[in-house]
Amino acid sequence: MNQMRVKNIFTDESGRKTMEINVLPSKYCTFGCVFCPLGHDGRIKTDKAFHFSETDGFLLSLSEQIDREKPDVLFINSMGEPFSNDQLEDFINLAKSKNIKVSLYSNGYLLGNPEYARLASLCDEVSCEIKAVDEASFQKFQRPLEGCTLEQYLDNMAGFRKNYKGEFVAYICLVKGMNDDPKCVARIRENLSRVNPDRVIVETVTDEKLGKSFGVSSDCLEEMQRAILKD
Ligand code: SF4
Numbered sequence: 001m002n003q004m005r006v007k008n009i010f011t012d013e014s015g016r017k018t019m020e021i022n023v024l025p026s027k028y029c030t031f032g033c034v035f036c037p038l039g040h041d042g043r044i045k046t047d048k049a050f051h052f053s054e055t056d057g058f059l060l061s062l063s064e065q066i067d068r069e070k071p072d073v074l075f076i077n078s079m080g081e082p083f084s085n086d087q088l089e090d091f092i093n094l095a096k097s098k099n100i101k102v103s104l105y106s107n108g109y110l111l112g113n114p115e116y117a118r119l120a121s122l123c124d125e126v127s128c129e130i131k132a133v134d135e136a137s138f139q140k141f142q143r144p145l146e147g148c149t150l151e152q153y154l155d156n157m158a159g160f161r162k163n164y165k166g167e168f169v170a171y172i173c174l175v176k177g178m179n180d181d182p183k184c185v186a187r188i189r190e191n192l193s194r195v196n197p198d199r200v201i202v203e204t205v206t207d208e209k210l211g212k213s214f215g216v217s218s219d220c221l222e223e224m225q226r227a228i229l230k231d
Helices: 055-069 088-097 114-121 135-142 150-163 184-195 210-214 218-229
Strands: 005-011 017-022 073-076 101-105 125-130 167-174 199-204
Touching (some): 005 055, 017 055, 055 088, 088 101, 114 150, 125 150, 125 184, 150 167, 150 184, 167 184
Parallel strands (some): 125 167
Antiparallel strands (some): 005 017
């Protein structure tokens, strides 16, 4: 089934009407996280952009849906990396032509690629992820493309952030056995100060099935949220 579509329309925490879309026909990502809610069937692990024949049709129907629903924000939150669609800029331009803001969600690794960074910089808001705290857990839990390292990952996000003029948001996902030990807090804070986001959101794995194996308890979440976000 083609997954390229409007996924949801909701009101975000700032009261903005948000249209959430997926610009990929299936999962394309640089990582293969063991806790990925998208699963692993039919996934393509890649850092490349591809041409998808269904994109033009989706752009047409999206234009009509935007006219009908009149959202404030187009939220590009795909099945993996939105940069894998070689027409990502057309989605950004469509939103701009209708005077709506663009929010882009990425795991952040590809922000080190100049062309992908250029595309991200066209968006009003960019969200990325900070999860593993050391190289061993990055390789074990996030299973990136060969040659990817945590150091490079953090450098890619930090480098993008230095030049980016929009709002940069970091999502910290607490994963059981990976970064839920209170000893990880110092390292998470260090990584955050290196990446320097405008806003930080601390969460855990909530997927119905995966939450049992990888989600942390609400007490642990609250305690670590406090410790990570304290001034
Ligand atoms: S980065 Fe996100 S989409 Fe990619 S494998 Fe990990 S959890 Fe899934």
